[in-house]
Amino acid sequence: MPLFIYNSLSRNKEQFEPLRPGFVSIYVCGPTVYGHSHLGHAKSYVSFDVVVRWLRHSGYRVKYVQNITDVGHLTDDADEGEDKIMKQARLEKTDPMEIAQFYTRSFYEDMDKLGILRPNIAPAATAHIPEQIALIERLVESGHAYAVNGNVYFSVESFSGYGRLSGRTDLEAQQSGSRVEVRSEKRHTSDFALWKKAEENHLMKWRSPWGTGYPGWHLECSAMSMKYLGETIDIHGGGMENKFPHHDCEIAQAEAVTGKPYVRFWMHNNMVTVNGIKMGKSLKNSVNLKDLFSSFDPIVIRFFILQSHYRSPLDFSDIAIRASQTGLEKLHESYRRLTETNTGSGMFEVEPYQHRFNEAMNDDFNSPIAVSILFELSKALNAALDRSEGVSEIAREQVRAFLDMAGTEVLGILQPEGKGGDKQSEGAGKTLDGVMALLLELRAEARKNKDFALSDKLRDRLLEAGIEIKDTKEGASWSVK
RNA sequence: GGCGAAGUGGCCGAGUGGUUAGGCAGAGGUCUGCAAAACCUUGUACAGCGGUUCGAAUCCGCUCUUCGCCUCCA
Numbered sequence: 441m442p443l444f445i446y447n448s449l450s451r452n453k454e455q456f457e458p459l460r461p462g463f464v465s466i467y468v469c470g471p472t473v474y475g476h477s478h479l480g481h482a483k484s485y486v487s488f489d490v491v492v493r494w495l496r497h498s499g500y501r502v503k504y505v506q507n508i509t510d511v512g513h514l515t516d517d518a519d520e521g522e523d524k525i526m527k528q529a530r531l532e533k534t535d536p537m538e539i540a541q542f543y544t545r546s547f548y549e550d551m552d553k554l555g556i557l558r559p560n561i562a563p564a565a566t567a568h569i570p571e572q573i574a575l576i577e578r579l580v581e582s583g584h585a586y587a588v589n590g591n592v593y594f595s596v597e598s599f600s601g602y603g604r605l606s607g608r609t610d611l612e613a614q615q616s617g618s619r620v621e622v623r624s625e626k627r628h629t630s631d632f633a634l635w636k637k638a639e640e641n642h643l644m645k646w647r648s649p650w651g652t653g654y655p656g657w658h659l660e661c662s663a664m665s666m667k668y669l670g671e672t673i674d675i676h677g678g679g680m681e682n683k684f685p686h687h688d689c690e691i692a693q694a695e696a697v698t699g700k701p702y703v704r705f706w707m708h709n710n711m712v713t714v715n716g717i718k719m720g721k722s723l724k725n726s727v728n729l730k731d732l733f734s735s736f737d738p739i740v741i742r743f744f745i746l747q748s749h750y751r752s753p754l755d756f757s758d759i760a761i762r763a764s765q766t767g768l769e770k771l772h773e774s775y776r777r778l779t780e781t782n783t784g785s786g787m788f789e790v791e792p793y794q795h796r797f798n799e800a801m802n803d804d805f806n807s808p809i810a811v812s813i814l815f816e817l818s819k820a821l822n823a824a825l826d827r828s829e830g831v832s833e834i835a836r837e838q839v840r841a842f843l844d845m846a847g848t849e850v851l852g853i854l855q856p857e858g859k860g861g862d863k864q865s866e867g868a869g870k871t872l873d874g875v876m877a878l879l880l881e882l883r884a885e886a887r888k889n890k891d892f893a894l895s896d897k898l899r900d901r902l903l904e905a906g907i908e909i910k911d912t913k914e915g916a917s918w919s920v921k
Numbered sequence: 922g923g924c925g926a927a928g929u930g931g932c933c934g935a936g937u938g939g940u941u942a943g944g945c946a947g948a949g950g951u952c953u954g955c956a957a958a959a960c961c962u963u964g965u966a967c968a969g970c971g972g973u974u975c976g977a978a979u980c981c982g983c984u985c986u987u988c989g990c991c992u993c994c995a
Contacts (some may be wrong), residue, residue: 447986452927471995484995512993524993590980607924608991657993679995684924686994710926711989747944748934753927753988760933763945770944773958800935808935812943819960826952826960899956910958917958 443498443802445675446751448683448706451805456705458674465669467703469661469686470562472509473543477550479741479756480679480712480719485711486742487750487805489556489679492839493850494801505668506549506559507661508547508738510540510566511644511654526643537644540566550729553738555852558783561643561668565660569646572655572663575650575697576634584696588625589653590637596630600723603844605706606684630682632689662702666694674705679709696795709750716755739825740742740765743853746807758766767815768853774818775843778826781914784830790838793817797846807851826913876907880916884907 458464459897468488468723485506491740495502512523529536548558565572576592579585584598592778596602598613598715603609633656637647645652665673671694678687694702712719712727719726732741735758744764748754793813800809821839824831831839879898886894899909906921 469995472993478995486995495990497961511990601951603924606990609941610923619964681990681994684990685992709995711995713988716987718989730993744933751926752934755933757933760945763933768947770959777959808943815943822959823961887954890954896955903957905984908957911953911956914957916983 441798441802443495444785444804445705445707446703447701447802448708454705456674458500459672459704462499462501464502465496465673465676466495466502466504466675466677467665467669467673468504468559468660468676469682470507470509470559471543472512472524472545473540473547474512474525475543476496476720477547477729478712478719478721479545479729479732480726481556482550482729482741483712483745483750483754484677484709485551485556486554486745487807488756488871489554490746491675491707491805491808492557493852494805495811497845503561504559505561505563505665507543507664508562508564509660510537510544510564511660519821523642523644529643530589537566538872540564545596546730548731550738553733554729554742555739555833563664563668563904565655565664566644568660568664568667569655573635573646573648575659575666575693576655578697579634582697584692585634586627587635587650591625591633592635592650592656594634594689594692594696595629595675596632596692597628598834599696601695602630602692603684605688605691608684608688615675619698624875632658632685634693638824656816658686659693661686661691662693664861665690665702666698671698671700671702673703675707677707677709680708683708684759707750710753712864713753713755715757721757736761736765739853739855740768741839743768743811746851746853747811749804749806751804770816770848771814772854775847776917776919777912778821778831778836778839778843780917781825781830781836783833783836784828786824786827786829786831786835787830788821788835788839789823790817790835794842794846798843801850809851810851814843814851817842850909875907876918880909880918884916 444453445456446452447454459632464598468485471477492502501660505722510525512525512527523536524541525536529539532539544564551558576585579594580587580592583595585592585594602611611628635648635653635655637651637653642654645654665676676687676690685748689701714725714727717725729738740761744761745754745790747764747767752847793816797813798814799808803809817839821831842855879902883895883898886892888900902909903921904920907918908921910919
């Protein structure tokens, strides 16, 4: 079954075939590390995590590169303003590299909790200054860039395809409509900085052929992508807001030098909104993940994200996440029942679900459909388990294999069997198992003797202690809430 | 002003030229000592106005509204 991916460059779904058979190169724009991660990061990286997981499941060897931007971009317009990382360093009374390191660790902490697999290579911009300088040199030599007063600019007029990704190809229109004041030293308003001269007090700076300075905003991705993945890569992902100027600039820088297509498939994920308005750090409505994790299990957040398509905006609200939480618990419960129930003689056909799941994932990674298929399976499975003949050993193993693939390996929303979360250590878990077995036994005896006051007391007090009892046909079970 | 996306039942959220998305919430029922859980039943929605068509929520046009980008941003 072929995989189709929506390519932002062609604005169409296209059948995906990697450049090199069996091998997929993918680069995703990483975070600028000057603050804790928010829900927007979660949406982006959960989405691409599932992309990578699905490609791997499909048999590809995937090399996934995601940068860490630890050189500060500027806080306001094109060429003015303070470096964001420097600003944060000033606010926290420390130095830029410490800020970058601190928030890099914070980022991975959050991403790990969301079940996001780490990229194969996570290059930091500051560790690739020579590569970036080399790229600028090539651009200057080939006449695509020019140096003025210690700054180096890319000349957009020297590159015919500039703006093709975002559709902003009319340079004149850009010039007249630009909100950025024309800077005299640039040849064209849309020319963008490759290298910037550092002021005296600038803390992050390096020596270059053009004097002491620091790299421009778009350069690192081109340089590092080409270094680790080659001049033409299969997939480049990122947030929609980066289409212009960031990705258009990346294309220009890379293709001007190599003369080859930089990226074959551009993928852009949509934004997170809060009450319909884009969430952003500068808008002060961003939902910090660490805060969110204090109210919701990170896997619930992951599930919430996957219930909408990566190209659709996701509107945040507590009510919507709570709905997801209830739904996910249902899937977990169904999976638990499957693994714990005794087998019987009943049949259960997984193949149709499997097929539709693959179809959904191969249709531009349609996770909401994939999730809905898990719900349908769960419903049918529960019904089958409710029947007296139950489900046969073979059927059970087939369903389990499917859920392990779809729910655990690909979507990352079901816990693998035997791994009951991080609520208690292994040893404590064993002890609790023993205690609970005894309590359930006592309660069963009480119920048998019609001592409902005692049995209800056990149930209620356990619930207060955070343990929920469920009475099923097969007897009582318990779970930590 | 330029570039782009979207408007779906109480809420979230897919999809499609004619047949049930799915989840949450709600209602009724089965089960249960009572609950919870589970299961069954239940909702005929697609911004508005025109057009194409045997038939459109799905295609085309217009209108309205919302959102993103054009300044760093996942």
